[in-house]
Amino acid sequence: NAGVTQTPKFQVLKTGQSMTLQCAQDMNHEYMSWYRQDPGMGLRLIHYSVGAGITDQGEVPNGYNVSRSTTEDFPLRLLSAAPSQTSVYFCASRPTYNQASYNEQFFGPGTRLTVL
Amino acid sequence: RKEVEQDPGPFNVPEGATVAFNCTYSNSASQSFFWYRQDCRKEPKLLMSVYSSGNEDGRFTAQLNRASQYISLLIRDSKLSDSATYLCVVKGGYGGSQGNLIFGKGTKLSVKP
Numbered sequence: 001n002a003g004v005t006q007t008p009k010f011q012v013l014k015t016g017q018s019m020t021l022q023c024a025q026d027m028n029h030e031y032m033s034w035y036r037q038d039p040g041m042g043l044r045l046i047h048y049s050v051g052a053g054i055t056d057q058g059e060v061p062n063g064y065n066v067s068r069s070t071t072e073d074f075p076l077r078l079l080s081a082a083p084s085q086t087s088v089y090f091c092a093s094r095p096t097y098n099q100a101s102y103n104e105q106f107f108g109p110g111t112r113l114t115v116l
Numbered sequence: 117r118k119e120v121e122q123d124p125g126p127f128n129v130p131e132g133a134t135v136a137f138n139c140t141y142s143n144s145a146s147q148s149f150f151w152y153r154q155d156c157r158k159e160p161k162l163l164m165s166v167y168s169s170g171n172e173d174g175r176f177t178a179q180l181n182r183a184s185q186y187i188s189l190l191i192r193d194s195k196l197s198d199s200a201t202y203l204c205v206v207k208g209g210y211g212g213s214q215g216n217l218i219f220g221k222g223t224k225l226s227v228k229p
Contacts, residue, residue, distance in 0.1 A: 033216070042221035043160070043203070050215070058216065090159055097215035099208050100147045105217060107159035 001026050006091050006108035013081040013115045021076040021111050023091030029106075031097045032074040033058070034066065036087040037110075043090065049074055050097040081115045088112050119143060122204050122220035130228055133194045137223045139187040139204030145214075148207035149180055151189050153200045154222065160203055163189075194227045201225070 007022045025032065033048035035058075045058030049068040063085060065077040074093075078085060094105040122139045129135050141149075149166040164171065166178040166187055177190040187204055204220035 031215070035219075040221065043219040045216055048216060099214040102148055102150075102165045104162045107161070109159055 003027065004091055004093055004106050004108035006089075006111050008111060009109065010112050011114070013078075013113065015082060015115060017081050019078050019081065021078075021089055021091075021113075023074045023076065023108060024072050025074075025093040025106070026072065027093065027095075027106070028071060029093035029095050030071070031095070032068065032091065032093045034064070034074070034076045035090045035092065036060065036085075037090060038087050046076065046089075078113075083115045086113060086115045118220075119218045120204055120206050120220040122223050124221055124223060126224040126226055128226045128228060129194055131194055131196060133227075134190065134192050135194055135225060136191075137189045137202055137204070137225075139189075139220055141185050141187065141204075141206045141218075143206070143208060143218075144182075144185060146206045146208035146218075149187055150205040150207075150217075151176075151178060151187075152203040152205055152219075154203055155200050160219075163202070191225075194225075196227050196229065199225055199227045 004025045030051050034046040035043040037043050044060050047066040049055045052071050055066050089111045091108040092105050095103045120141050151163040152160040153163040154160040164173050166180045170179045175192045179188045201222040201224045203222045206218045208214050
């Protein structure tokens, strides 16, 4: 199993450009999520999905869109990039959304995004 | 008040030392608790789950106090390879997102020779 994969690893955008960060997992996990990590802020949840066709907003969703057409893929779209979106983006997955479970959550290697 | 709070450190300790990290969480309805480890410029990885009765994995011991809403991680006989940031993680936030993980900002540990 490849686990959780993310592309690209690095990206530089200009203000106003749009792009899609790709995320895929081959573990048949129901739950997938996107986080951003900024210095001093920790990991913050952007969007999440509890299954194909179902998405919801996390703590910091503004400026981002997601879709989940398949179990495997969960792309994150930046609609009009802003310097405030400069960050490291992590995609993650785990078997279920269940609140009480101790399922391990697996993270992809991250995408380092700089918006100029 | 942040949902999960940790001392950011850094903790600078010599090899062989015992070090303890603490964490508090604000939602008393939270049901699952974890410690994740994150190496520099890498993704977080699960270190261990934290169970109500406390649990141990080699040199690592995790404790949970539900009454005080407090989680701890003890590392004995520190190794150079333990240098990393340790993230306190709670599942079960406010509102409808009960299954999402809430991360503390992390505590940085540096083990010196």
